[in-house]
Amino acid sequence: MILYILKDKSDFSTLKEKLNQNSASYKVLSLYGKNLVLAWPDQNVKSISDDSIEIKVEVKKPYILASNDWKKQPTIVNVKDVEIGGNKVVIAAGPCAVESEEQVLTTAKAVKRAGASLLRGGAYKPRTSPYSFQGLGDEGVKILRRVGDEVGLPIVTEIMDTRDSPIFKQYVDMIQIGARNAQNFSLLKEVGQLGKPVLLKRGMGNTVEEWLQAAEYILLEGNGNVVLCERGIRTFERSTRFTLDIGGMVAAKLMTHLPICADPSHPAGRRELVHSLALAAVAAGADMLLIEVHPTPEKALSDAEQQLTLESFEVLVNRIRDLTRALGRDV
Template structure:
């Protein structure tokens, strides 16, 4: 008789997996439907590349993430109005972005800051996505909102401040959409992979990890983009990796260099804040690029990707 806490059946990446704890009785399980038996003592088992050597790729609507082609998601920090989002969506698409980003539910340090348009904002994003043909990614903050995300959103973002909100991770795993999982600003690479493990364990394997800067003593940038941690993670997991150069920069002037560095280090995706009029944005006004500056950056990224044998 086997304890169910020593093994678990799950279907991931189209395969029937049996997850067994090493040295447990469950190692004896024999079942002809099992295609892969995953056994490891790592704290992130399913996210580890020990059992799955090939890099994971998946589609967000028509856009494939995790291939040789670098995917750029761009858009405003916060959804402010339909006009704003549609105008940015068209601009970033023209410049080469293939996913539209924008915040509807906004995690703000102060209760006095703009808290986002909520469901209304998600619908605006959806409209802009449909007008441009771009899939949309936006952040979820509350387990109660999962129905909204099921209905309207193409890719669910878990933000840095909820990176260890385990209730939310479990809920998101059940939505059944691709997930962009940001690293918490004080999370080690290992903890980041363990957060991803919650998603994979919950049955959702279409996860991309997103480095967005960690908290350090240095204050000339808003956060410290941990390129080394991103590279280390890539060596530990089969999941693709994204970099967000906007939040660590904190200042528009630094975004280009951090984006280029991320691509050179091997990022599979970039998440960049672009606003039609950054100076009057309701949040993160210092770090959002203008559409013109974003276009210049895209051209630089394309040249760089090509030198690295990749495309955008």
């Protein structure tokens, strides 16, 4: 693949004409304030030159736009003035599932007081069993919006279906793609077109490269505001719910310019493991954490075993704060 970074306000009609003459496929897009032309196959376009081109980059990786071959500076994703990818470790916290406005409001006030910068919660729940609690749907999104506005926290929640795009566009600050939809390419394209910040979870059976290629679908729609979230992969190990792939997370951080998030709750499966996994992820360089918190976890309608109490979350944030100081970072 050849990536052409064009000069500002240049006319690249001649370049497109040359690409057509060479029977090359190409995509024109704007990303990170740059006008780009992505062209393939390589053998047809390597020798093309044009006055509109500022830089020509040959990228041999299958995740061209997500790679740091062309974008050397780390990307900072801004979610309503919360910057992800800088010196600060951003924490998004809240219940696994939105159950009621009172539950979300109680949690939101507590996590903000403790140091969280975003409010997370599931309105549409992708459950293994069709008989498990499936979430409140649209009403759950609206509850998150009302509570987020009241306490002053941006909200992040998961989309499961392209048909729900209108409500996400209207109400949600950061759209999460869950592990089960990590390679739902129609949904990835749709979310890319919405233009909102995206939290892209790694599929439970995906390699790091497949995870980055999933991000590529979003970037190819002109949306560069993507945060990659490691949430544990499925292995033979059964002492934890999933295996938090710290090595894969570090590898991804070296392969891309995109910020990296870690979700310690899902791979832990048990709340007594969440603190250690969260601290390990921060020590390994995570830019963001996604943590499940509930006022009364034992009564939660989903994932009761892995959600922290409000008190335990506050203790964890204080431990993270101590660790980030030692690393020269902040919370």
